Amino acid sequence: MNLKGKIFKGIGGFYYVHTREGDYECRAKGSFRNRREKPLVGDLVELTPVEDSEKERTGNVVRILPRKNELIRPEVSNVDQAVVIFSLRNPAPSLNVLDRFLINMERREIPTVIFFNKSDLCESEEDSCYAAHLREIYERAGYPVLVLNTREEHFREEVLRILRGKTTVLSGPSGVGKSSITNWIHPMAQMETGELSRRIARGKNTTRHTEFFYLDDETYVLDTPGFTSLFVTEVPSERLMYYYPEFEPYRTRCRYHTCVHIGEGRAVCAVKRAVEEGGISEERYQSYRQLYLELRDMERY
Incomplete structure (x- = not known):
């Protein structure tokens, strides 16, 4: 009978799965390689216990249940x-x-x-x-x-x-x-x-x-392992503003719907006015400005 559990650790091709029956040390079935699939830590899986193993509670991961999200670093x-x-x-x-x-x-x-x-x-x-x-x-x-x-x-x-x-x-x-x-x-x-x-x-x-x-x-x-920098390369520069939630109440008040809150003047950019008036922090706005310019320069090349 298959068991359901969650992979909580992966080391050297072994996957350790937490189930209601206890923790199992598992290998992944070869069919995953054929489908170019790889179990990840955090996956909800089905496993088949190996009854004749010399070790207690071993098994094979036979199915990965649907994921709601996935990170690359860490995997x-x-x-x-x-x-x-x-x-x-x-x-x-x-x-x-x-x-x-x-x-x-x-x-x-x-x-x-x-x-x-x-x-x-x-x-x-x-x-x-x-x-x-x-x-x-x-x-x-x-x-x-x-x-x-x-x-x-x-x-x-x-x-x-x-x-x-x-x-x-x-x-x-x-x-x-x-x-x-x-x-x-x-x-x-x-x-x-x-x-x-x-x-x-x-x-x-x-x-x-x-x-x-x-x-x-x-x-x-x-x-997770520590990081010293993160690259934000998959966000188009013109969409970066949407990842700053505090911009939203002001963004829709800009005179032009194409406003990116960088080169526009205070008179037409509600986000810039909000920064000057304290509604948006100067630190967050400068962070946005730096990232926007980085992304725009990358897009040019």
């Missing part, structure tokens, strides 16, 4: 939400990189929550004001934001509330504490956390394979 599927983590200090956050990540998730219609970690390093009033400013920028853009400190236990319950009942990808630049947060919410993960490089103030990538950690019923978390 995972059926993601309910992404949590992108940036630290407030050591390393300082790059909002341009954060915005690129948000655009990539918007393209795939994957809801995103933002964690700003290491609030314990914000010792001055200026640092605290900056943390509050970042929270305001992204909450105004429509994203849930949590400013946290893993040294304080009450944040752990808040993080678990956000994760509960969902399959979540944790991502962000290296050194911001992704693996530390995974260990914090699930100590059995026993993940390496690495030490921040003193020479370049950037963390080492310590995540070496793709694995969702099972927390409880329907709750899985994947810590």
